[in-house]
Amino acid sequence: MKRKTISVLLCAAMIFGLAGCSTPSAPTKGNGNEKTSGAADGSATEGTESNLKMAWYAPAPHPYFEEVQKGVEQFKSEQNVDVIIQIGPDWTQASENEKVEALIAQGVNALSIYPCDASGANGLYQEISEKMGVDVINFGTDTAKPTTAAFAVATDVKQAAFDATEAVIKMMGEKGNILNVLEVLEDPNTALRKTGVEEAVAKYPDVKIIQEIAGIKTQEEAVNKIESALSANIGKIDGIVCTGFVTSVGMTQTLSDYYEKQGSDKHIFTVAIDTDPGVLKGIENGIVDATVAQNPVGHGYISCMLLKYLSEGYKVKEGEYFVNAGNTLVTKDNMDSYEKDLQAVTKDILDSLTTKYLTK
């Protein structure tokens, strides 16, 4: 009896829960004149006046996506175009496929998306672009070639890794040993970053990579592996390059503890990536020397703008695919102004979209 009562209560809770999660009215594919008043979990829509039905998809809540979303919101308000904003539950291609298929079922015909799996995402793209005529643009990272995505709006990861390494080498006085901290090995971008770091080091004969660590998915792993590498090379490391978000956060935490234990007589020059608040705090405190700021707001804005142009009849110019959204080195000196530099880069790219990347 007790079990029955609990079961009934749980069922009731589920029904109420589902009712709370459901959309007030499901949008349908049509001429686009209808006003959409809601969307699936984590999404928001507004009215639209064209055939364009755009969606932006991020795999999971993450500070990087929060920044990209700002660009999408800015695009929405400045261009007066609806964008369904959806953030998925995890970084898996399976979840991404499910969520995107649901969006397409709602009539979405233009998609700005962060691909979870460089190869796996192509299967999804092929299906929705070839069968359903959906324009797809990658933001943040690229997919493997060939791909049916029209563009990839992202940071040139190899160049960013090269720039970061060169910055560390200059700080080191162009001599010494570097610890190269890579992130997830399954990500093809990691191989590009590795090459970027190695090419920069190869330019300077008195600099060598003393150790490489990789296979890091979580912040805990990052802390443990960086600590181990520091232990293995005490006094021998002159610089650290972190080319991933997780490793950058982990490095900042590890170094503050390292200096407490080992003393700060020998400074290890470090360059991180992205502008996590912890990393920026590390720059303020002098633990981290610089970080490579990507242009996430630009990733959001530019990708949506390209989709808008494609819906207006513009075609991709032959040979054009990758839009380098730029990056800048953030140090203690430009911490307050680097965002303006990135805004200027975004503006330049937006101005050149219809001439450099698209054609009528």
Next chain:
Amino acid sequence: MKAGNILRENNWKKIFGRGEVTVILAVLTLGIIFTIFSESFLTSYNMFNMGRTAAIYIFIAIGQALVVIVGGMNLSLGQIGGMTVVGAGYCMEILHMPPLAAVIAGLLVGVLAGLLNGFIITALKLNSFVVTLATSFIFTGLINGVSQGYPYNDIPEGFTFIGREGFLGIPFLLWLAAFALILLGYFFKYTVTGRRVLATGGNIEAAKMSGVNTNKMIILANIGSGVFAAMAGLLWISRTGSAQPSTGVDWMVISFAVAVIGGTVLKGGVFNPIGVFFAGFLIVMVKNGLVMLNANIYFEQAYLGLILLLAVSLDSIKNIINARKLKESLKRETIKQ
């Protein structure tokens, strides 16, 4: 003299017959190998760091072991840790609560999450696998919903004292882990409730017939699991000085690996505190040692798996040798007769 020898031989047999001996041997063997091949392995800085990581692993493993003991499992262990981290971080950075209040709030999160798991498992007679799998999604949603993926970095400096300092060169975290294991060892060996928890996992029907309120024991084990997951989360904040919402993502594998290698039987009813202590070190040493030896980054996971496989095989090898010896001695006895 002969009797003395036999006594000594029996003592050695007794010692080597204990479950935790193989894991201790594996730790010692690996320690010797890594010391020979890396001059940095035995440095105080490295030992201190390994001690801290092992301590966190031990807390995570206890969280899993407590439910495994009653014949269950907790797939939401990492998410409980994550919720605790987000809860404590939120209390300190957003609500500006003092660290002690944030710690209490964090522990409360663990208690409530464990209670929820235990209550659903016992009230609805559902398998712990299904229940904790479902709650892991709920907890992930709560972590993401509250934090939006952002970390909490405004952690008071004093909060990192336990995570970063030590006593007699041994990290406070490791002292805490050892204390927790001693306490649990005592609990399971000398208290009525502890014996009842073990009995529930050993044979639930027999325990019921003996008058043990098995549901109560399962709920208690789940609350304990939640509390230890919460403690691991809080200690992780203390170690890094930051509350990251991604904390706990990779705890599930660690929790099972350390608990099972440490001698916790998956069928339930057995807990080995000494084994868990050394198993925590075993996993940390393998990971640390591979970095020390500058192992190829692409094959690192394969090396990790191989070394762990070898380490856990020691127990089976020991059993096979013992069985052979027993067979031979029985043969000899039969021939004599």
